């Protein structure tokens with residue numbers, strides 16, 4: 001595909017996504033903007049297909065099961081219809097949709113696997129944006145949006161074994177660190193992702209240590 005056409009497709013897709021994003025501040029345009037920056041940075045180091053990576057990042061949160069009665073295939077469907085309307089080839093559409101289907105975290109004990117380097121990169125970038133200073137902000141923003149407690153020492157974390165269980169959990173936000181955020185460092189797919197995750201992981205760890213210390217009045 002000519003470079004100029006790729007550029008045009010990306011531009012149109014960006015406008016489409018900006019007009020469609022739904023839900024909380026953790027999933028707004030700025031999340032896509034940040035994930036794109038991280039993903040393209042990793043993609044250049046890992047010599048991946050930048051067009052596929054950028055297209056998948058733009059579309060990865062275009063429709064969320066949380067706002068569609070738990071329909072986990074909604075994101076890929078919306079993306080496919082959009083890409084079809086642009087006349088994009090089947091191979092590209094299948095690749096992008098497969099990434100969108102597999103990108104989400106589905107629970108502590110649920111394996112998700114990405115087949116291609118482009119998918120691995122998008123997943124790493126999406127996860128990096130759930131970590132570190134931004135990740136902490138997103139977690140409490142999500143907790144507020146769902147009316148959750150900040151913390152409750154009587155509710156211990158649960159290591160979910162299915163996506164259903166994970167989705168239904170209504171626990172406090174500190175539990176989310178144990179149920180997801182602290183696990184991400186060891187699930188990075190790419191070497192570049194792993195190295196970026198280190199600092200973000202340490203920052204969250206220090207943050208929660210400090211939070212729990214203050215909770216006890218120390």
Ligand code: ADP
Nearest residue numbers: 026104105129130135138139140142143173176
């Ligand atoms: P992903 O984009 O990996 O599929 P989600 O859509 O589940 O993740 O979450 C989007 C953001 O909201 C992430 O930063 C995530 O950590 C945060 N989040 C999701 N579930 C919770 C929760 N139960 N408590 C606090 N934050 C959450």
Ligand code: NI
Nearest residue numbers: 031060061126
């Ligand atoms: Ni995302």
